[in-house]
Amino acid sequence: MSSIIQKECIVFDIDTCDKNEAILTLVKRLKGQKKITGVYDFYQDVLNRERIAPTAIGYKIGLPHGRTNNVIEPAVCFGRLNNEIVWNEKTKEVANIVILIAVPKDNNENLHMQILSKLARKLMHDDFRNQLTTSDKDEVYKLLCEGLEV
Numbered sequence: 001m002s003s004i005i006q007k008e009c010i011v012f013d014i015d016t017c018d019k020n021e022a023i024l025t026l027v028k029r030l031k032g033q034k035k036i037t038g039v040y041d042f043y044q045d046v047l048n049r050e051r052i053a054p055t056a057i058g059y060k061i062g063l064p065h066g067r068t069n070n071v072i073e074p075a076v077c078f079g080r081l082n083n084e085i086v087w088n089e090k091t092k093e094v095a096n097i098v099i100l101i102a103v104p105k106d107n108n109e110n111l112h113m114q115i116l117s118k119l120a121r122k123l124m125h126d127d128f129r130n131q132l133t134t135s136d137k138d139e140v141y142k143l144l145c146e147g148l149e150v
Contacts, residue, residue, distance in 0.1 A: 011080070
């Protein structure tokens with residue numbers, strides 16, 4: 001499963017105060033890596049999912065995701081923000097790490113759940129989160145690959 005993350009899908013220093021802009025930055029990166037069919041369509045899919053329930057998971061992490069027909073192949077895109085942004089307006093939960101998950105709709109739903117559960121388990125550990133926040137791109141790539149191994 002580690003093949004779903006590429007170094008090119010790791011983005012540091014996202015300079016925005018807006019959740020939607022942060023998501024859009026990562027969506028554009030997925031498009032640049034030919035993981036999705038179009039920026040606007042997949043972006044709308046992710047925003048529609050966020051409207052159902054914001055994907056703040058605690059620990060200053062947003063975990064937006066889309067399992068849609070606008071995904072060409074499964075991918076994870078990691079973003080580190082320059083500032084904390086409000087991820088859940090209702091609870092005022094913030095995020096400074098965003099991990100966007102993209103899975104094709106026709107793909108087995110099990111893959112979508114595997115990615116979410118593997119990330120959630122790793123993100124519960126202080127050490128893992130701290131490394132994501134402070135490490136360079138090569139180390140973040142290595143951490144995510146290890147975290148997403150089958």
